[in-house]
Amino acid sequence: MKRLLVICCWLVALTVRLDAEDCFDRVNEWLTFTACHDLIRTRVSGLMDLEGYAFTQPAPGLLYTDDNKLFNSRLTLFLDAQLGPHVYAFAQGRVDRGFDPSDSSEQARADEYALRITPWDDGRFNLQVGKFATVVGNWVERHQSWENPFVTAPLPYENTTAIYDAEAPASAQDFVGARTDPKYEYCPVIWGPSYATGASISGRLGKFDYAAEMKNATLSSRPDSWSATQVGFQHPTLSGRLGFRPNEMWNLGVSASDGPYYLAEAQRSLPLGHSLGDYRELVLGQDLSFAWHHFQLWAECYEVRFDVPRVGNADTLAYYLEAKYKFTPQLFGAVRWNQQLFANVPDGLGGAASWGRNLWRIDTALGYRFTAHLQGKVQYSLQCENSGASDFGHLVAAQFTVRF
Amino acid sequence: MNFRHCLLSLLLFATATATARAQAVIEGRVKLPKTHSTPVMNKRYEIVTAGGVLAPNPPVAVVYLAGAFPKPTNAAVAQIAQKDLMFVPALLPVQVGTKVEFPNLDNAYHNIFSYSPPKRFDLGRYRSDEKPLPAQVFDVPGLVTLRCDIHEHMRGLVLVLETPHFMTTDTDGHFQLTNLPPGQFKLKAWVSSQSTLEIPVDLKTNSVLHVNLP
Numbered sequence: 358m359k360r361l362l363v364i365c366c367w368l369v370a371l372t373v374r375l376d377a378e379d380c381f382d383r384v385n386e387w388l389t390f391t392a393c394h395d396l397i398r399t400r401v402s403g404l405m406d407l408e409g410y411a412f413t414q415p416a417p418g419l420l421y422t423d424d425n426k427l428f429n430s431r432l433t434l435f436l437d438a439q440l441g442p443h444v445y446a447f448a449q450g451r452v453d454r455g456f457d458p459s460d461s462s463e464q465a466r467a468d469e470y471a472l473r474i475t476p477w478d479d480g481r482f483n484l485q486v487g488k489f490a491t492v493v494g495n496w497v498e499r500h501q502s503w504e505n506p507f508v509t510a511p512l513p514y515e516n517t518t519a520i521y522d523a524e525a526p527a528s529a530q531d532f533v534g535a536r537t538d539p540k541y542e543y544c545p546v547i548w549g550p551s552y553a554t555g556a557s558i559s560g561r562l563g564k565f566d567y568a569a570e571m572k573n574a575t576l577s578s579r580p581d582s583w584s585a586t587q588v589g590f591q592h593p594t595l596s597g598r599l600g601f602r603p604n605e606m607w608n609l610g611v612s613a614s615d616g617p618y619y620l621a622e623a624q625r626s627l628p629l630g631h632s633l634g635d636y637r638e639l640v641l642g643q644d645l646s647f648a649w650h651h652f653q654l655w656a657e658c659y660e661v662r663f664d665v666p667r668v669g670n671a672d673t674l675a676y677y678l679e680a681k682y683k684f685t686p687q688l689f690g691a692v693r694w695n696q697q698l699f700a701n702v703p704d705g706l707g708g709a710a711s712w713g714r715n716l717w718r719i720d721t722a723l724g725y726r727f728t729a730h731l732q733g734k735v736q737y738s739l740q741c742e743n744s745g746a747s748d749f750g751h752l753v754a755a756q757f758t759v760r761f
Numbered sequence: 762m763n764f765r766h767c768l769l770s771l772l773l774f775a776t777a778t779a780t781a782r783a784q785a786v787i788e789g790r791v792k793l794p795k796t797h798s799t800p801v802m803n804k805r806y807e808i809v810t811a812g813g814v815l816a817p818n819p820p821v822a823v824v825y826l827a828g829a830f831p832k833p834t835n836a837a838v839a840q841i842a843q844k845d846l847m848f849v850p851a852l853l854p855v856q857v858g859t860k861v862e863f864p865n866l867d868n869a870y871h872n873i874f875s876y877s878p879p880k881r882f883d884l885g886r887y888r889s890d891e892k893p894l895p896a897q898v899f900d901v902p903g904l905v906t907l908r909c910d911i912h913e914h915m916r917g918l919v920l921v922l923e924t925p926h927f928m929t930t931d932t933d934g935h936f937q938l939t940n941l942p943p944g945q946f947k948l949k950a951w952v953s954s955q956s957t958l959e960i961p962v963d964l965k966t967n968s969v970l971h972v973n974l975p
Contacts, residue, residue, distance in 0.1 A: 378876065378906065379954045382916065391799045395817055400801035402913075437801050442813045447805045473810070480811035490806060498806040561809045568808045598808070605870045605888045648870065650885035686874055686883035729876050729908055 381730045399438040405759040406431040412752040418515035421459035429458040445473045456580040482560040490550040492568035493612040495644040500550045506681045507722045508736045508754040512695030513675035517543040525626040525666040529705030544577040546661040554585040569597040575616035592617040612642035651683040672700035693720040714742040732758045785964035788937040789972040791822040791950045800914040823854040823951040824936045825927035843871045848917030854927045862894040872910035879903030950974045
């Protein structure tokens with residue numbers, strides 16, 4: 358951890374130098390390799406993140422610590438390879454304290470790797486295989502720290518629900534009761550960018566685009582499940598998105614996903630005669646983005662249904678509206694309104710109860726790009742669960758990112 | 762055309778030729794680096810991508826005559842387009858005070874910006890049919906690096922010079938600067954942000970100087 362921290366600090370110090378921009382451009386050229394008369398091109402690039410969080414307990418979103426502050430550093434390396442005009446491959450590896458910020462020890466992982474074939478130049482059809490981000494929604498394209506105006510993800514991608522994928526609830530009472538297990542055991546409706554393993558097809562036809570994927574794990578599945586060595590394809594998840602882009606300014610899309618969400622170890626806790634494939638997560642999503650000059654707007658809405666053993670359908674709706682504006686060439690601000698609402702389910706006592714706490718959250722952020730390779734962001738979030746004043750939670754976060 | 766018109770045309774042509782010959786010319790070659798830039802596009806999170814590869818950028822140099830020259834009376838206008846997800850040209854020399862327009866010739870958004878000290882700006886996201894064309898006036902000499910906030914691989918350079926006498930070499934390094942005033946100057950060749958070659962030159966009227974750099 359100390360070594361990573363020293364490297365991060367050294368890179369930040371190097372980057373703030375005025376001539377560092379040119380230096381980083383030269384590093385970029387050194388990290389680009391070509392062969393066969395430029396037919397094969399590869400480039401190594403990366404992100405170095407230093408993050409600090411201070412918050413009221415319980416830790417919000419996918420932050421894992423019992424403390425009320427957390428420091429996290431992350432080194433992300435990317436490999437992009439263009440193999441002739443029709444084949445593209447990429448990979449992402451990380452050294453950090455867990456896929457989501459936590460106080461655990463340092464670890465290294467291969468988070469993404471994929472091969473994409475584009476037979477026609479107009480992009481009417483792409484085939485991609487590997488371990489890569491979901492095609493659902495529009496947040497994935499800005500989920501890395503450099504593109505994300507905030508430090509944290511929107512609510513649908515990080516707010517854990519009562520869904521526990523390792524064991525089915527013993528009863529409806531058990532499901533709607535207070536959560537007793539560590540937060541990491543519970544799942545959000547979509548776990549971050551969902552780098553599950555599988556294959557996708559996508560393409561553009563005029564103003565429309567399409568994408569469909571078959572993955573080994575559902576959208577709510579935890580990062581440990583995304584690798585094909587952990588979860589196979591016995592119960593695949595199918596997802597898709599249809600997009601409409603009337604012009605460069607607007608991008609509208611509808612998404613859907615369906616797949617079983619229980620891990621294999623949950624089989625023993627399922628009702629007799631039922632299998633993992635019987636309990637599914639169904640996601641319907643709508644997304645919108647708009648951009649014009651220095652203003653950008655994104656919105657996503659997800660209607661999600663989990664089929665829960667001994668309970669029935671557990672429905673939730675999660676959405677957010679996010680806007681970013683560049684005040685100057687280097688200073689930008691962003692604001693995001695998030696909300697998640699939970700439906701009632703039978704409580705096992707003859708009545709009905711909500712299977713989660715309704716909540717809203719407002720995220721605000723200010724960011725500054727010191728150079729084309731160094732960015733700083735600060736974020737403040739106010740979260741309210743149900744309606745009591747004591748249910749307010751606060752988060753302050755800061756993040757420095759070096760891009761090379 | 763009658764005889765008088767023919768005579769007048771001949772006189773005008775002769776006068777123009779004599780004026781051109783009164784100016785000096787420098788021609789020669791700059792030794793260019795052997796490496797060339799081959800951009801690799803990051804398509805990781807684009808759900809739909811087109812086929813094809815980005816054009817490589819062969820090395821070129823900017824050759825210019827350094828010295829004290831009067832400022833231009835009329836502001837010049839130049840263009841750097843965004844075409845096929847590249848800056849065209851990738852290196853543009855301009856004289857101080859030049860207005861550079863940035864037409865978007867692609868069917869996708871671009872967001873051109875620069876954090877270089879001589880010129881910091883961000884044009885925001887704009888379409889191919891944007892009118893008036895997004896533009897910036899480059900009024901401080903120096904090297905300005907252009908980037909696109911959407912396409913990480915895009916990189917262009919504007920070299921802002923205090924002289925009106927400059928040109929970009931061809932990809933073999935050949936150049937020919939014409940219409941130069943007589944006198945003693947320094948001939949410079951900008952090869953990269955790390956390397957600018959220079960040599961003193963003594964220009965005489967109606968002369969053609971051959972110079973190779975280095």
